[in-house]
Amino acid sequence: MMSNVIEIVNFKLAETTQPEEFTAANAALQQFLNNQPGVLYRSLAKQKSDNIYVDVVYFATMADAKRVQEAFYENEICQQFAKLIEKESVILEHYDVLSQTCCDS
Secondary structure (H helix, E strand, O other): OOOOEEEEEEEEEOOOOOHHHHHHHHHHHHHHHHOOOOEEEEEEEEOOOOOEEEEEEEEOOHHHHHHHHHHHHHOHHHHHHHHOEOHHHOEEEEEEOOOOOOOOO
16 A cells, blocks of 8 residues: 655755745745645744754655655756755655645645
8 A cells, every 4th residue: 555655854044045035935846846746735844943944745655755856856946945955954754654634725
């Protein structure tokens, strides 16, 4: 049985990144993800007390997660987003979903 996959990425913004440029880059990234088959849901959150973000994306399958990850590295919109992040801070992990509840928009 194939299960959904969660991708969790923790990161910090680069010190030179301005909040408004990150907001714009994030909106463009969200649009890119909205157009990717197999992307079910995304949530971006920030720690109130720190510069630490967590980006959570639900995928239909691990194959979808891998395909979107490969597209991320080749897509100009995604690379603009990546340039705003402190590369050394990135922690990316995938998890198989064992249990879930539907989100109501």
